Amino acid sequence: MPDLSIDFAGIRSPNPFWLASAPPTNSGDQIMRAFDAGWGGAVWKTLGTPIINVSSRLGSVDLGDRRMMGLNNIELITDRPLDVNLREIAEVKKKYPHHAVIVSLMFDTPEEWADILKRCEDTGCDGVELNFGCPHGMCERGMGSAVGQEPKVLTELVKWVMDSTTLPVIAKLTPNVSEIVDPALAAQAGGAHAVSLINTIKSVVGVDLDRLVPVPRVNDASSHGGYCGPAVKPIALRMVAELFRQPDFSLPISGIGGISSWRDAAEFIALGAGSVQVCTAVMHHGYRIVEDMIEGLDEYLVSKNMSSVQELVGAANAGFREWGELDLNYHVVAKIDEAKCIGCNLCHVACWDGAHQCIHMPGTAAIEGHVAPMAATAKKRAFEAASLIASGRTDVEPYRVPWVDETECVGCNLCWLVCPVSGCIEMVEQRRAPETDTWNDRVREGRDFVPGGLKDI
Numbered sequence: 001m002p003d004l005s006i007d008f009a010g011i012r013s014p015n016p017f018w019l020a021s022a023p024p025t026n027s028g029d030q031i032m033r034a035f036d037a038g039w040g041g042a043v044w045k046t047l048g049t050p051i052i053n054v055s056s057r058l059g060s061v062d063l064g065d066r067r068m069m070g071l072n073n074i075e076l077i078t079d080r081p082l083d084v085n086l087r088e089i090a091e092v093k094k095k096y097p098h099h100a101v102i103v104s105l106m107f108d109t110p111e112e113w114a115d116i117l118k119r120c121e122d123t124g125c126d127g128v129e130l131n132f133g134c135p136h137g138m139c140e141r142g143m144g145s146a147v148g149q150e151p152k153v154l155t156e157l158v159k160w161v162m163d164s165t166t167l168p169v170i171a172k173l174t175p176n177v178s179e180i181v182d183p184a185l186a187a188q189a190g191g192a193h194a195v196s197l198i199n200t201i202k203s204v205v206g207v208d209l210d211r212l213v214p215v216p217r218v219n220d221a222s223s224h225g226g227y228c229g230p231a232v233k234p235i236a237l238r239m240v241a242e243l244f245r246q247p248d249f250s251l252p253i254s255g256i257g258g259i260s261s262w263r264d265a266a267e268f269i270a271l272g273a274g275s276v277q278v279c280t281a282v283m284h285h286g287y288r289i290v291e292d293m294i295e296g297l298d299e300y301l302v303s304k305n306m307s308s309v310q311e312l313v314g315a316a317n318a319g320f321r322e323w324g325e326l327d328l329n330y331h332v333v334a335k336i337d338e339a340k341c342i343g344c345n346l347c348h349v350a351c352w353d354g355a356h357q358c359i360h361m362p363g364t365a366a367i368e369g370h371v372a373p374m375a376a377t378a379k380k381r382a383f384e385a386a387s388l389i390a391s392g393r394t395d396v397e398p399y400r401v402p403w404v405d406e407t408e409c410v411g412c413n414l415c416w417l418v419c420p421v422s423g424c425i426e427m428v429e430q431r432r433a434p435e436t437d438t439w440n441d442r443v444r445e446g447r448d449f450v451p452g453g454l455k456d457i
């Protein structure tokens with residue numbers, strides 16, 4: 001059985017699944033229930049100087065029947081009294097000594113930081129996470145993403161923290177920057193032990209068109225908020241991968257953003273995350289989702305012959321390259337499985353209007369000189385089926401399977417993505433040449449950039 005336990009920057013946890021700092025980690029009672037459900041760690045809802053929250057505070061993007069594909073919030077940090085939170089943190093840690101209890105913090109002056117860090121140490125917590133990511137409310141007060149967006153300030157603030165504590169320190173970064181590497185290097189320069197990312201993406205989630213007010217509505221107005229949930233996963237994954245590949249950056253990374261399943265978690269880990277944090281999926285489905293995450297990751301590691309989570313960390317890194325290093329001779333074409341096709345025509349429409357006009361309906365003529373046999377076969381089948389139907393046969397369906405002109409297919413994947421039947425379209429490898437050839441090879445060797453040469457463009 002693989003070892004799911006982790007040691008993340010000195011913070012030990014029975015598994016890599018942590019709750020992110022947010023409503024699911026508001027109180028000790030919640031976190032204890034989460035640990036009982038199987039979560040390995042929890043980052044307490046951010047502590048700071050007392051704030052007041054608004055009502056309402058959440059808005060979402062739904063996609064068809066799927067609710068909360070993306071979640072937007074205008075909630076601030078904890079609105080519970082500091083003393084109560086600190087007492088509960090100590091209680092949780094005492095009762096769950098082997099789970100990771102991390103306290104998220106957002107304070108202003110060096111004195112405030114020194115004071116809260118001392119009080120955190122007294123709780124017995126395993127580490128602190130510095131919230132440099134909140135993109136609404138707190139940044140207008142010079143905290144949260146206002147720090148995360150200013151590398152010099154970020155380094156300075158991490159230094160204040162490092163001077164005041166011996167606890168492991170994680171700097172939580174904002175994605176609302178043009179280059180994620182800059183704040184990450186700034187955190188490293190300040191002495192942080194690790195980084196976590198992403199916090200939420202600055203956003204307006206929608207507009208109530210009857211009232212002409214953005215949502216979530218607070219009486220007669222709204223404000224920008226922070227976006228998270230499944231929709232942000234690709235953005236978070238890219239940032240984690242970019243940091244892991246950065247040669248000057250060597251801190252452990254806690255991956256956050258749209259993680260809902262063991263697969264999402266495994267993807268983050270494979271691209272470099274040493275632990276993962278979850279918020280929206282728990283707000284949507286509850287703490288119990290961790291059971292499937294643990295089981296799924298365990299089985300996946302077994303299937304890969306990996307004995308620990310650590311073996312997976314960054315394992316997909318070698319497969320992540322700059323565009324210029326991709327193999328230009330690799331080529332795939334779409335193949336339709338006639339037996340599975342339901343003749344819905346979606347691939348044809350997508351390829352004609354959104355790709356390269358090379359999926360044809362049966363009966364349509366081939367482009368002059370191109371794959372005439374395939375066009376002829378499709379046409380023949382369509383004709384045969386139509387004749388049988390015309391002769392009174394009721395057991396014959398019209399022949400509606402489209403055909404692909406492989407000589408024109410660029411292998412973009414669009415038809416494969418839109419086809420509603422699983423396994424009906426397959427992208428099949430048809431290399432242009434056996435050897436590897438990249439854009440960077442061509443530039444290095446001074447060869448023509450495009451087949452046929454630049455002069456032919």
Ligand SMILES: Cc1cc2nc3c(=O)[nH]c(=O)nc-3n(C[C@H](O)[C@H](O)[C@H](O)COP(=O)(O)O)c2cc1C
Nearest residue numbers: 020021022046073198199228229257258278279280
């Ligand atoms: C309602 C809400 C409140 C949040 N509050 C905090 C917070 O207090 N501190 C913090 O660092 N992140 C906070 N976050 C951000 C999450 O910790 C997390 O970084 C983000 O939601 C992305 O993860 P997800 O896609 O799994 O939700 C909050 C998120 C939500 C939805």
Ligand code: SF4
Nearest residue numbers: 351355409412413415
């Ligand atoms: S892969 Fe792209 S170009 Fe090829 S048939 Fe499908 S949609 Fe058309």
Ligand code: SF4
Nearest residue numbers: 341342344345347419
């Ligand atoms: S989208 Fe799939 S099922 Fe629909 S016509 Fe194309 S291949 Fe057939």
